[in-house]
Amino acid sequence: MKNSKDVVVLVGSGSIGQAIARRVGAGDHIVLADLRQEAADSAAKILEDAGFEISTITVDISSRDSILKLIEHAQQFGQIKNLINAAGVSPSQAPVNAILKVDLYGTAVLIEEFGKVIADGGSGVIISSQSGHRLGTLSEEENYKLATSPTEELLNLDFIKAITDTLKAYQYSKRCNGLRVMYEATAWGKRGATINAISPGIIITPLANDELHGPRKDGYLKMIEASPAGRAGTPDEVGDLAAFLMSSHGRFINGADFLIDGGTTASYWFGDLQYLKATH
Numbered sequence: 001m002k003n004s005k006d007v008v009v010l011v012g013s014g015s016i017g018q019a020i021a022r023r024v025g026a027g028d029h030i031v032l033a034d035l036r037q038e039a040a041d042s043a044a045k046i047l048e049d050a051g052f053e054i055s056t057i058t059v060d061i062s063s064r065d066s067i068l069k070l071i072e073h074a075q076q077f078g079q080i081k082n083l084i085n086a087a088g089v090s091p092s093q094a095p096v097n098a099i100l101k102v103d104l105y106g107t108a109v110l111i112e113e114f115g116k117v118i119a120d121g122g123s124g125v126i127i128s129s130q131s132g133h134r135l136g137t138l139s140e141e142e143n144y145k146l147a148t149s150p151t152e153e154l155l156n157l158d159f160i161k162a163i164t165d166t167l168k169a170y171q172y173s174k175r176c177n178g179l180r181v182m183y184e185a186t187a188w189g190k191r192g193a194t195i196n197a198i199s200p201g202i203i204i205t206p207l208a209n210d211e212l213h214g215p216r217k218d219g220y221l222k223m224i225e226a227s228p229a230g231r232a233g234t235p236d237e238v239g240d241l242a243a244f245l246m247s248s249h250g251r252f253i254n255g256a257d258f259l260i261d262g263g264t265t266a267s268y269w270f271g272d273l274q275y276l277k278a279t280h
């Protein structure tokens with residue numbers, strides 16, 4: 001080992017991930033992993049200039065081999081204390097199969113593989129989405145299968161193979177994130193670690209900006225204005241929640257999924273935003 005520090009692994013080095021890493025990574029070694037090396041490099045420049053110790057690596061979370069190489073890279077520096085997964089693709093960015101491979105399958109594999117190596121006292125946070133809270137109730141069997149199926153079988157589930165719409169693919173993927181976190185909380189708990197999901201509403205980042213300029217932009221703007229908060233969120237607000245979950249104050253929280261959406265989901269089901277049910 002080079003210097004045996006605690007290691008924070010951030011997958012997906014966009015602004016939500018960076019906000020979390022800044023809050024939990026001081027004094028540790030932070031691994032910035034991203035499909036796009038240039039994204040990891042530009043995040044590295046910002047964080048190094050702010051005093052953090054960084055290394056970067058290219059990873060594709062839809063490949064188990066790539067995830068295993070990431071773990072090997074991280075372990076050179078010490079024990080893995082934190083996993084932050086903020087990698088993902090949105091319904092306006094990618095086709096159905098890419099969304100399912102990255103957001104559903106890849107995230108499940110990431111939780112599984114890091115759950116085998118996470119340090120005692122460690123914790124993980126998976127950035128899911130309010131979208132996962134917009135699916136109607138799934139059957140108990142569908143829920144169980146999404147939560148517990150062996151990762152290599154997830155994309156072959158009948159009701160997953162039947163998805164043809166990118167928004168549905170994203171919603172199922174994000175619902176699956178919360179369920180996998182519940183399922184894996186046992187394994188993480190046995191190692192003295194916790195794993196939780198955070199489901200943000202609209203947070204202003206490049207990904208959200210793609211949505212705000214994509215085919216669903218009118219709906220997005222209207223939804224923001226009519227939401228209880230009346231505004232979009234910021235990466236720093238998500239960072240604060242994640243930092244709490246990963247701190248000593250969050251040790252009793254494991255296998256949970258936290259909405260942070262300014263009340264949008266509450267309004268979608270029971271308030272002013274119920275009109276969206278016809279389109280989402």
Ligand SMILES: NC(=O)c1ccc[n+]([C@@H]2O[C@H](COP(=O)([O-])OP(=O)(O)OC[C@H]3O[C@@H](n4cnc5c(N)ncnc54)[C@H](O)[C@@H]3O)[C@@H](O)[C@H]2O)c1
Pocket residue numbers: 011012013014015016017033034035036039059060061062086087088089090102106127128129130199200201202203204205206207208
């Ligand atoms: N921004 C929002 O409003 C919002 C709302 C709810 C949920 N989210 C979720 O937050 C997460 C981060 O989003 P963001 O807004 O910071 O977006 P972003 O585009 O800034 O960051 C996502 C990063 O993931 C990387 N990535 C994509 N596919 C990958 C793969 N296969 N392997 C590794 N890295 C990959 C991208 O290169 C990018 O750097 C996503 O999972 C997204 O679904 C975002």
